[in-house]
Amino acid sequence: MALFDDRSSELPFKEIPGDLGLPVLGPISDRYHYNYLEVSFPILFDHSKVWKKDALIGNYAPSTSFTGGYKVSAYLDPSDEKHGKLKSLYLNLFTSIHHKLIPVSQTFFGALFDNLESDVAAKGKASFNTYSDDMAVNLLLRVFFDIDPAKLRNKGPAMMNRWLGVQFLPIATVGLPKWLSWVEDTLLHTFPCPSFLVKSDYQKIYDAIYTSSTPVFDEAKKLGLSKEETCHNLVFMSGANAYAGCRVHFRALMKWIHIGGENLHKDLADEIRGVVKSEGGVVTLATVEKMPLTKSVVYEVLRMEPPAENQYATAKEDMVISSHDASFQVKKGEVLFGYQPLAARDPKIFENPDEFIGTRFMGEEGEKLLRYCYWFNERQTVDPTPDNKQCPGKDTALLLARLMVVEFFLRYDTFTAEIGKFVTLIGSTVTVKTLTKATSD
């Protein structure tokens, strides 16, 4: 694990392994080793030392033709004036919707659980992925812009999935065994897919947001941003940032809570029902804050399966970075890569790092560990600002995840599921097999 810190002068100095090798073949071999055989972990959130231009989830940026010809904020460095303007628009939007996040998500989570229940009753199993992914798109569009799913003829999720799928295909993985990764590289990772394939899907989502009554457009106007540019940014924010993050995280929540087993389910149900009862039977922002196990479980799921695995940045200057045991020279212009799952399972920070421990982040000692969690592109203990590249949806995403757990265990005592073998860019596969209704309140 590599960190910037002031210990670099005391640690042994080492070369970063690897060289460019043969022309053409060298880069191909490097890419293979980089993506499939090696893991490295520079953690680079220091914007005085790195650029974050075109660095969202990979050193690949899709063509701007996927976003109306505009480079959206996620691909801008904080030094770009537009980045700060757009990010403050998002931060204000997310704060302004927090009061309705609870009632809106209760409705959408309720419908999700109804769907799971009826499929389990009719077929003995239910695809959590299908229902949860669709629900997430509809919930986010509703809570951000008050868009009724019917406005997109209930096809919003399918449109969003196609638009995301085509633009991110060059960095997608379908979960083939490592020795077959060259097939994937040749077929998927060599050529970008043209945006015209999803132009009409994109246009419909864009129009739905453009004609919504979101106050974001008025605020954007005051900042000198056109309605068109703002709207293209809002589509990307809703789909590629918010939905793509929540999609992976919701699936991971069900997966790891399933793995946590019946005792964890009982403890969660006891905590959630106890707190909600003591608060007069209603779920509020304050109620959720009083649930330390629920909060810790959500953090532990983020640790076991961070939704955004890869972070990239470009060195602005020559510098030295340090791991626990050595220092490395990095040259100006070199691209640095941080692999979240490795940081999240660092044995020098986390005891039994490969084990899912629902209580890990509880209590004084547990909370201290949050300093070493980087799932939102910064330490969990740092807040997003217009000037950094930390996820502005951090609080929204955490609240949604906690609410999903709360609503689930208000309704059920326990559940069983089948978990798919592979985890892809869009997450795990969870098939719910049984749902046991709550027997107490």
Ligand code: HEM
């Ligand atoms: C658990 C789910 C989520 C995780 C783990 C996550 C994580 C991240 C990470 C790691 C980045 C930075 C990527 C980079 O530059 O390397 C990011 C950016 C971003 N996220 Fe999230 N995110 C999640 C959900 C959300 C949600 C729900 C929203 C909206 C409410 C959101 C909005 C954004 C936006 C707009 C950016 C771009 C920030 C910028 O341009 O500086 N994310 N997110």
